[in-house]
Amino acid sequence: MPVRKYRSAEDVPQRQWRAPLDSGNLKLAADLSQLAGRFRPRHFPPGLHKHRSIYAACRVREVWERE
């Protein structure tokens, strides 16, 4: 992927959105996720992790993502 340089943040192109609910969107995200997984393989602790709130789940997620 080429390096692109900008003189200010305002010059950076905005995120590219695809058409909502396009049938290719999920497959593209799955392919991209799989590719990212190949570049940086991770192993999360298998099994069920039950949480009393989304905040508790997010804390676990942050730990997993940091490791």
Place this chain on the structure above:
Amino acid sequence: MEVLSAFERRGVIYALVGSMAMAAQGLIRATRDMDVFVASDADNVERLKQALRDVYDDPEIESIRADDLAGDYPVIQYVPPQGEYWIDILSRLGEAFRFADIQSEDLVVDGVRVHVATPRTLYLMKKNTVRPQDAIDAQLLKDRFKLEDQ
């Protein structure tokens, strides 16, 4: 897609939320998880378990319980045996969101009907959470879909 296909086959009542829902709505990025909001009644949770068993040979799935999801544990992270990603199974977010509050729309991928939270629902779910990424997503959704606060 295998999991979503199993959900449809088994008739699971769910809505895709989180990063994969953002992707379905057009913002593609890599993720390690898939978030699904589910109806927490016993029949639906049984269908959910059957669908997961169709995909994963994992006795842990048996420990998913409707009374947990409807009660003290409304968030379950399921990491399949390979440990490469996880599925967040949600039945409510605090007092703000229950399954009945989720508006969804359908997307068909390779013949599989996928129920995806609407941009407005995603925006409302993300705008008041503590994760910085959620705040960014909320703003992106607001700008892209010209959403107004009500």
